[in-house]
Amino acid sequence: xxxxxxxxxxxxxxxxxxxxxxxxxxxxxxxxxxxxxxxxxxxxxxxxxxxxxxxxxxxxxxxxxxxxxxxxxxxxxxxxxxxxxxxxxxxxxxxxxxxxxxxxxxxxxxxxxxxxxxxxxxxxxxxxxxxxxxxxxxxxxxxxxxxxxxxxxxxxxxxxxxxxxxxxxxxxxxxxxxxxxxxxxxxxxxxxxxxxxxxxxxxxxxxxxxxxxxxxxxxxxxxxxxxxxxxxxxxxxxxxxxxxxxxxxxxxxxxxxxxxxxxxxxxxxxxxxxxxxxxxxxxxxxxxxxxxxxxxxxxxxxxxxxxxxxxxxxxxxxxxxxxxxxxxxxxxxxxxxxxxxxxxxxxxxxxxxxxxxxxxxxxxxxxxxxxxxxxxxxxxxxxxxxxxxxxxxxxxxxxxxxxxxxxxxxxxxxxxxxxxxxxxxxxxxxxxxxxxxxxxxxxxxxxxxxxxxxxxxxxxxxxxxxxxxxxxxxxxxxxxxxxxxxxxxxxxxxxxxxxxxxxxxxxxxxxxxxxxxxxxxxxxxxxxxxxxxxxxxxxxxxxxxxxxxxxxxxxxxxxxxxxxxxxxxxxxxxxxxxxxxxxxxxxxxxxxxxxxxxxxxxxxxxxxxxxxxxxxxxxxxxxxxxxxxxxxxxxxxxxxxxxxxxxxxxxxxxxxxxxxxxxxxxxxxxxxxxxxxxxxxxxxxxxxxx
Numbered sequence: 001x002x003x004x005x006x007x008x009x010x011x012x013x014x015x016x017x018x019x020x021x022x023x024x025x026x027x028x029x030x031x032x033x034x035x036x037x038x039x040x041x042x043x044x045x046x047x048x049x050x051x052x053x054x055x056x057x058x059x060x061x062x063x064x065x066x067x068x069x070x071x072x073x074x075x076x077x078x079x080x081x082x083x084x085x086x087x088x089x090x091x092x093x094x095x096x097x098x099x100x101x102x103x104x105x106x107x108x109x110x111x112x113x114x115x116x117x118x119x120x121x122x123x124x125x126x127x128x129x130x131x132x133x134x135x136x137x138x139x140x141x142x143x144x145x146x147x148x149x150x151x152x153x154x155x156x157x158x159x160x161x162x163x164x165x166x167x168x169x170x171x172x173x174x175x176x177x178x179x180x181x182x183x184x185x186x187x188x189x190x191x192x193x194x195x196x197x198x199x200x201x202x203x204x205x206x207x208x209x210x211x212x213x214x215x216x217x218x219x220x221x222x223x224x225x226x227x228x229x230x231x232x233x234x235x236x237x238x239x240x241x242x243x244x245x246x247x248x249x250x251x252x253x254x255x256x257x258x259x260x261x262x263x264x265x266x267x268x269x270x271x272x273x274x275x276x277x278x279x280x281x282x283x284x285x286x287x288x289x290x291x292x293x294x295x296x297x298x299x300x301x302x303x304x305x306x307x308x309x310x311x312x313x314x315x316x317x318x319x320x321x322x323x324x325x326x327x328x329x330x331x332x333x334x335x336x337x338x339x340x341x342x343x344x345x346x347x348x349x350x351x352x353x354x355x356x357x358x359x360x361x362x363x364x365x366x367x368x369x370x371x372x373x374x375x376x377x378x379x380x381x382x383x384x385x386x387x388x389x390x391x392x393x394x395x396x397x398x399x400x401x402x403x404x405x406x407x408x409x410x411x412x413x414x415x416x417x418x419x420x421x422x423x424x425x426x427x428x429x430x431x432x433x434x435x436x437x438x439x440x441x442x443x444x445x446x447x448x449x450x451x452x453x454x455x456x457x458x459x460x461x462x463x464x465x466x467x468x469x470x471x472x473x474x475x476x477x478x479x480x481x482x483x484x485x486x487x488x489x490x491x492x493x494x495x496x497x498x499x500x501x502x503x504x505x506x507x508x509x510x511x512x513x514x515x516x517x518x519x520x521x522x523x524x525x526x527x528x529x530x531x532x533x534x535x536x537x538x539x540x541x542x543x544x545x546x547x548x549x550x551x552x553x554x555x556x557x558x559x560x561x562x563x564x565x566x567x568x569x570x571x572x573x574x575x576x577x578x579x580x581x582x583x584x585x586x587x588x589x590x591x592x593x594x595x596x597x598x599x600x601x602x603x604x605x606x607x608x609x610x611x612x613x614x615x616x617x618x619x620x621x622x623x624x625x626x627x628x629x630x631x632x633x634x635x636x637x638x639x640x641x642x643x644x645x646x647x648x649x650x651x652x653x654x655x656x657x658x659x660x661x662x663x664x665x666x667x668x669x670x671x672x673x674x675x676x677x678x679x680x681x682x683x684x685x686x687x688x689x690x
Contacts, residue, residue: 038124039128042124042125042127042128042131043128043131044131044132045132045136048132048136048140049210051117051121052140052143052213054117055114055117055118055121055143055147056212056213058110058113058114058117059114059147059150059151060072060107060111060114060150060151060154061150061317061528061530062530062607063317063528063530063607064078064317064319064326064327064328064509064524064528065078065326066078066607067079067080068082068083068099068610069082069089069099071099071106071107072107072110075326075327075328075522076327076331077089077090077331077343077346078326078327078328078331078332078346078347079331079332079346079347080347080509080605080606080607081347081349081353081506081604081605081609082347083610083662083664084600084604084609084610084612084613085350085352085353085600085609085613085624085635086349086350086353086600086604086605086609087347087348087349087350087353087502087506087604087605088347088348088350088501088502088635088656088658088660089346089347089348090345090346090497090498090501090658099158099671106671106672106673106674107154107155107158108155108159108673108674108677109674109677111151111154111155112163112165114147114151115148115151115152115165116165116168116169117147118144118145118147118148118151119144119148119165119166119167119168120168121140121141121143121144122141122144122145122148123167123168125137125140125141125144135205136209138203138204139203139204139205139209139213141203142199142200142201142202142203142204142205142214142219143200143204143213143214145196145197145199145200145203146196146197146200146204146214146218146219146222148166148196149193149196149197149199149200149219149222149223149226150222152164152189152192152193152196153193153222153226153229155189156186156189156190156193156226156229156230157226157229157611157614157615158670158671159183159670159671159673159687160186160189160250160251160252160670160687161183161184161185161186161187161188161189161248161249161250161251162183162184162189163181163182163183163184163684164181164184164188164189164192165181166192169181180681180682180683181683182243182245182246182248182683182684182685183243183246183248183250183683183684183685184248185248185249185250185254186233186249186250186251186252186253187234187249187253187254187257187261190226190230190233190234190261190265193226193230194223194226194227194230194265194268197219197220197222197223197226198223200214200219200223201216201219201220201223204216204218204219206281211318212317212318214315217276217279217281217282217314218314218315218531220272220273220275220276221272221273221276221314221315221531221535221536221539222315222531223268223269223272224268224269224270224272224273224276224536224539224540224543225269225531225535225539227265227266227268227269227272227543228265228266228269228539228542228543228615229611229615230261230265231261231262231263231264231265231266231269231543231546232262232615232616232617233253233615233617234253234258234259234261234262234265235258235259235262235546236615236616236617237252237253237617237669238617238666239251239252239666239667239669239670240252240253240255241687241688241689242688243685243686243688244685244686244688245682245683245684245685246683246685248685250685250687250688251670251687251688259550262546262550263547263550263552266543266546266547266550266552267543267547267552267555269539269540269542269543270539270540270543270544270547270555270556270560270563271555271556272539273536273537273539273540273543274540274556274558274563276314276533276536277536277537277540277563277567282311282312282313282314282533282536283311283312283533284311284312284533284534284537284570284571284574285300285301285303285304285307285310285311285312285574286300286574287300287303287304287307287310288300288303289574294392294576295392297392297393297574297575297576298392298393298395298396298576300392300574301392301393301396301397301574301575302396302507302512305508305509305526305529306511306513306526308527310532311533312529312532312533312534313529313532313533314531314532314533314536315529315530315531316527316528316529316530317527317528317530318527319524319525319526319527319528320525321522321523321524321525325522325523325524325525326522326524326525327341327343327520327521327522327523327524328509328510328524328526329510329511329514329519329523329524330343330519330520330521330523330524331343331344331346331347331521332344332345332346332347332505332506332509332510333345333510333519334399334405334410334412334488334489334500334505335469335488335489335490335498335499335500336408336410336411336488336489337405337406337408337516337519338519339516339517339518339519339520340517340519340520341519341520341521343498343521344489344498344499345489345490345497345498345499345500345501345505347505347506347605348500348501348502348503348504348505348506348637349397349398349502349504349505349506350502350504350635350636350637350656351368351502351503351504351635351636351637351638351653351656352624352625352635352636353398353600353604354368354394354398354504354638355367355368356597356600356601357390357391357393357394357577357601358390358391358577358578359387359389359390359391359394359577359578360386360387360389360390361386367653368386368638368651368653370386370638370650370651370652370653371427372424374424375426375427376423376424376425376426377424377425377426377427377650377651377652378650378651379421379425379643379646379648379649379650380648380649380650380651381648381649382402382649383400383401383402383412383413383640383649383651384400384401384402384403385649386651387400391575391576391577391578392575392576393575393576393577393601393602394601395507396507396508397506397507397508397604397605398504398505398506398507398508399412399500399504399505399506399507400412400504401413401487401503401504401640402640405507405510405512406512406516410487410488410489410505411487411488411489412487412489412490412491412500412503412504412505412640413484413485413486413487413640413641413642414445414465414486414487414490414491414503414639414640414641414652415445415451415463415464415465415466415485415486415639415641415642416463416464416473416475416483416484416485416641416642416644417450417462417463417464417641417642417643417644417645417650418461418462418463418464418475418644418645419450419457419460419462419463419645420645421643421645421646425643425650427652428445428448428450428463428641428652429443429445429448429652429654430448430449430450430455430456431447431448431449431454431455432449432454432455433449433455433456437654437655443654443655443657443659444493444494444657445463445465445493445639445657446465446467446493448463450462450463451463451464451465463641464485465485465486465492465493466484466485466486466490466492467492467493467495467496468492468493468495468496469488469490469492469496469498469499472484472485472486473485475644477644478644478645478647483642483644486499487640489505491503491637491639491657493657494657494658494659497658501637501656501657501658502635502636502637502638502656503637503638503639503640503651504637504638506605508604508605509526509528509605511524511525511526529606534571534602534603535602535603535608537567537568537570537571538567538568538571538595538598538599538602538603540563540564540567541563541564541565541567541568541586541595541598542564542592542595542596542599544560544561544563544564545560545564545586545591545592545595546592547560548560548561548564548587548588549588549589549592561583561586561587562583564586564591564595565580565583565585565586568580568586568594568595568598571598571602572598575601575602577601580594596612596616599612600612614669617666617669619664619669620664620665620666620668620669621666625655629662629663629664630663630664630665630666631663632661632662632663633661633662633663634655634656634659634660634661634662635655635656635660635662636653636654636655636656637653637654637655637656637657638651638652638653639651639652639653639654667687667689667690670687671687672686672687672690673685673686673687673690
């Protein structure tokens with residue numbers, strides 16, 4: 001990689017909240033009066049706050065300004081959960097295999113710009129050490145290492161081996177060819193991530209001196225996450241390859257060292273997470289939690305994402321209107337609460353995700369039970385009844401049909417059925433007399449016999465729908481009242497994806513107290529929790545399970561099985577999930593799967609699970625509704641219908657009607673290096689096989 005930067009000062013415009021980074025020509029004797037140079041910035045703590053603010057503004061944090069479709073620093077129709085199976089987004093894109101497809105972006109060039117800032121601080125600040133007391137100076141050095149660790153981590157999980165630029169590259173003082181830095185091996189890259197996190201931990205305060213800065217425990221928490229990724233890749237990755245230019249193993253681990261590397265990284269992940277647990281500085285949020293009280297447990301989990309004083313929060317990204325706000329509410333609010341921008345339901349949880357949770361009646365294969373023994377729909381008095389016993393955590397994350405948000409009942413209804421209920425209601429997705437729940441033929445409800453009055457319904461239209469939010473078929477009910485075919489939030493047909501097209505809407509992160517008049521782009525202020533204690537517990541549990549499977553003894557003398565069990569037990573208790581039968585539930589390969597499932601439930605919609613299933617190397621190969629994602633997989637929805645004759649509700653479960661298909665091949669666990677970087681460099685290799 002060639003870093004082409006003139007000898008420069010860091011320039012900051014004094015007039016605004018933002019400052020401009022530029023360069024000064026050697027022949028200028030007097031710097032402009034409206035800029036601040038390095039000597040000024042490194043002279044006192046206020047100058048350092050400016051410098052660190054610049055670095056933090058570029059950090060690759062995956063929050064409300066991040067979407068896999070549009071990468072970092074955006075916030076346009078953010079859809080956390082898409083392509084991990086937790087949700088589908090109308091703007092997420094079918095067959096999305098990497099970041100930036102919508103903007104053709106890649107986290108590469110900006111990464112090395114931020115690395116330069118960190119390296120500049122590490123190399124230049126020692127000359128100004130006398131301007132600070134020892135603790136201030138040490139914190140600033142720790143911030144630089146933390147920044148570098150985060151950047152290398154963001155690069156490694158996307159690209160594998162990357163150029164390890166750990167010092168300032170001086171141009172034009174040196175010949176350009178001397179500035180070429182080739183990609184390191186993937187193992188060397190992860191070792192650099194580990195080393196930088198260790199230096200950050202060694203230098204940072206135990207408490208952040210300024211809100212938003214890192215501290216020792218923030219670094220330990222991110223280190224545990226990064227080392228889980230490294231250990232998983234070393235263990236589960238099966239593809240490897242060498243660069244054509246340098247012959248360096250730029251992706252994958254050497255088979256001769258992979259097992260040892262995996263054990264090392266899992267050990268580091270475990271010790272980092274367990275040290276946070278033992279510190280006692282953090283705890284699970286349980287301010288409103290009450291044993292056996294599902295309503296209290298639900299409200300507790302809603303509140304935990306909005307309570308700035310939560311003892312669970314380890315690191316948050318804070319927002320405040322008008323200087324820095326986001327649009328999560330505007331983009332994801334249910335349609336009936338739509339704000340003035342006209343966006344809604346951009347992120348719709350899948351039935352596949354909902355089925356992970358306890359307390360739902362299920363078939364032997366784990367799918368939700370909507371038919372009785374005679375394959376006729378089960379009838380419910382209210383649409384919420386099907387989820388009456390579901391664990392409260394699910395209700396805190398997902399809006400069910402008929403649930404309440406902001407004092408309004410959420411109308412999620414696919415259609416109204418007017419046919420006979422004598423002998424039960426048979427499956428609706430019947431076309432030409434054949435029940436069709438496969439992908440091969442028509443599957444939308446406006447093609448069914450009940451809707452088109454065909455087959456067994458010849459001449460007797462029994463299903464009434466709404467095609468969108470304004471075009472409705474209206475049914476007169478037995479009591480004389482009228483009901484639209486579709487609810488206010490849909491789900492409507494494939495022509496309208498601004499409604500709950502999977503039958504669910506996302507609740508997690510939606511501000512329940514934001515007035516509807518303020519549901520606008522760039523008006524939301526809730527903080528994004530980048531790291532919380534629940535994840536640390538999950539990291540400790542998974543790392544402990546991996547070490548037990550590898551036959552590695554406990555690095556700190558604690559019983560690994562007990563650590564893992566207590567972590568999962570406490571998370572499930574807070575969530576209102578069914579209790580584990582015993583400590584044996586966390587043992588062996590089966591125990592590892594229990595831990596992974598708990599991660600998928602607890603951390604959904606937090607930009608975590610997509611990276612988990614990538615590091616586990618399961619995204620391409622796991623069977624999903626009869627398909628592998630390497631071939632293209634479909635997710636499912638749950639569709640509520642009202643029976644006008646029975647005055648009751650029933651649900652149809654099947655593939656979501658928009659037929660969003662997601663594909664990912666094994667090769668695509670590694671993102672392609674930007675072509676321009678490869679073309680212009682003598683040493684930067686493209687991913688093997690690309």
